[in-house]
Amino acid sequence: MGADSMTGSRVHKRIATRTLVLGAGLLCATGGPAHALPPIQSQWVFAAGTRGLAWTEDFSGISGIGFGLSTVREDYGRVDLQFTYAYSPLETISDLNSRIDGGVNIFSFGIDYNAFTTPEHTFIGQYFTAGLAYNNMAWKYTEPVEIEDTRVSRDALSGAELYVGVGLNFAQFEWLRLGLELTPGYIIWLGGSNRGFERESFDRFYNLKLSARAAIRIR
Secondary structure, eight states: OOOOHHHHHHHHHHHHHHHHHHHHHHHHHHHHOOOOOOOOEEEEEEEEEEEEEESSSSOEEEEEEEEEEEEEEEEEEEEEEEEEEEEEEBOOOOHHHHBBBEEEEEEEEEEEEEEEOOOTTTSEEEEEEEEEEEEEEEEEEEEEEEEEEEEEEEEEEEEEEEEEEEEHHHHSSSSSEEEEEEEEEEEEEEEETSOOOOOGSSOOOEEEEEEEEEEOOEE
């Protein structure tokens, strides 16, 4: 074996040794290898009924129903994915509102995180929640309106909602949860409507919702 080959072999051995030492040091510093999320502890399907107040001159309250999937991981709280349908009558305060038939339908898809302050096995459970939802608000005109030389009978507007809140499970059984959730939120509208109305046609507004929830364990 030549001198160059022996030298190259020694260099490779030194690099390998230093890599092992560095890896061992990192493991000691971090307490071990990177940990993945803990396994799913339980999963639930839930339904909710909601009533709410809206701090805006456009809407006269909010009523809705929703359903979704909850995933619980040990020491990581609960994550909810949910779809909600809500209806809100409109106050006649503008030319646009006066042309809308009855009220607006709001379809919402949201995700929220829930941090519990009580152990899961207790009969009564309390938690805090924070979430984000995408809203699509749709309505029908009493009579078709003229927008850019097009007669329009329906329209829609997209928006986003940020909310925080507090929840109370007043019954926590192994396969059933019953509770209430109070969530203040803030809704903003994104861009114009599908048919050309500016988003300023509707106000951004704060709201306060009270939801009654029932959840059944599926895993």
